[in-house]
Amino acid sequence: MRRWLFWICLFVFVSALVAVPDLKRTNTFVADGFDLPVGKPAGEGYYMARGFLSYHPGEDWNDVRGGNSDFGAPVYCIGNGVVTYSQDARMGWGNVVIVRHAFLEGGKLQMVDSMYAHLNQIMVKKGQQVKRGQQVGTIGTNRGMYTAHLHYEVRKNLFIGINRSRFAKDLTNYHRPSQFIAQRRQLPGAGRTASVPIGTYATDQSGYQIPQSDWKPGKKDKPAARPDRFRVNRFDDIGY
Ligand SMILES: [Zn+2]
Numbered sequence: 001m002r003r004w005l006f007w008i009c010l011f012v013f014v015s016a017l018v019a020v021p022d023l024k025r026t027n028t029f030v031a032d033g034f035d036l037p038v039g040k041p042a043g044e045g046y047y048m049a050r051g052f053l054s055y056h057p058g059e060d061w062n063d064v065r066g067g068n069s070d071f072g073a074p075v076y077c078i079g080n081g082v083v084t085y086s087q088d089a090r091m092g093w094g095n096v097v098i099v100r101h102a103f104l105e106g107g108k109l110q111m112v113d114s115m116y117a118h119l120n121q122i123m124v125k126k127g128q129q130v131k132r133g134q135q136v137g138t139i140g141t142n143r144g145m146y147t148a149h150l151h152y153e154v155r156k157n158l159f160i161g162i163n164r165s166r167f168a169k170d171l172t173n174y175h176r177p178s179q180f181i182a183q184r185r186q187l188p189g190a191g192r193t194a195s196v197p198i199g200t201y202a203t204d205q206s207g208y209q210i211p212q213s214d215w216k217p218g219k220k221d222k223p224a225a226r227p228d229r230f231r232v233n234r235f236d237d238i239g240y
Pocket residue numbers: 050056058059060150151152239240
C-alpha cells in the first residue's frame with residue numbers, strides 16, 4: 001500500500017507541474033511615477049510630431065530645432081521596470097527597447113510595457129533592471145529610413161512585443177502615451193518590489209502561449225494562427 005501511495009503522490013505532483021503554464025516571473029521595483037522619455041523629465045525642448053492614430057498606436061517626439069538635431073540625444077526610461085526586449089528588430093523598427101513596469105493604482109497592481117524604437121544606440125540588455133530616468137538608448141533614424149525621432153508606445157497588452165500586426169491598434173491594447181504619463185507623474189509604492197511575468201512575447205524562445213484568462217482577443221485582434229502567418233508584411237508593421 002505504501003508503495004502505491006508513493007506513485008500516486010508522484011503522479012499528482014508531476015501532473016500539477018505540467019498543468020502550470022510556463023510563465024516565468026521576475027521581481028522589479030514598482031514605478032513610483034512616470035516621466036516623458038525625452039527632455040527629462042517633462043519633455044523640455046521636444047514636441048510631439050505625430051500623435052496616437054488608428055495606424056500609429058504611439059507617439060513620435062522631436063527636438064524643437066527640427067531636422068536631425070536630436071540624432072544621438074538620450075532616450076530615458078519612463079519609469080522603474082525590467083527590460084523585456086532589447087535588439088535590432090530590422091524592417092521599419094530598427095533598434096528597439098521594451099521595458100515592463102508594475103505600478104500601484106486604485107490599490108491594485110497594474111502593468112504596462114513601454115517601447116522605444118528607431119534607436120541609434122541601445123544601452124540596456126534584456127533582463128536588466130532599469131530606473132525611472134535611466135538612459136536606455138539614443139535617438140536614431142533606423143539606418144536613414146526616417147528623419148531622427150523617437151517613436152514610443154505604452155501598451156496595456158503585455159503580449160505584443162515586436163509582433164504589433166497581430167493586435168488591434170486601439171485603446172484596448174494601448175494607452176495614449178503622453179496622457180498615460182501626464183495622469184501618473186507621482187504614484188505610491190516607492191521602494192517596493194513586485195513580481196512581473198516575463199517571456200510573454202511570441203518572439204521569446206519559450207514559445208509561451210497566451211492563456212485565455214490573461215488576455216481575451218478584442219474584436220479587431222487577428223487570430224493567432226493564420227495560413228499566411230509566415231509572410232512578413234513590411235508595411236503593416238512599419239514603425240514610423
Ligand atoms: Zn512613430
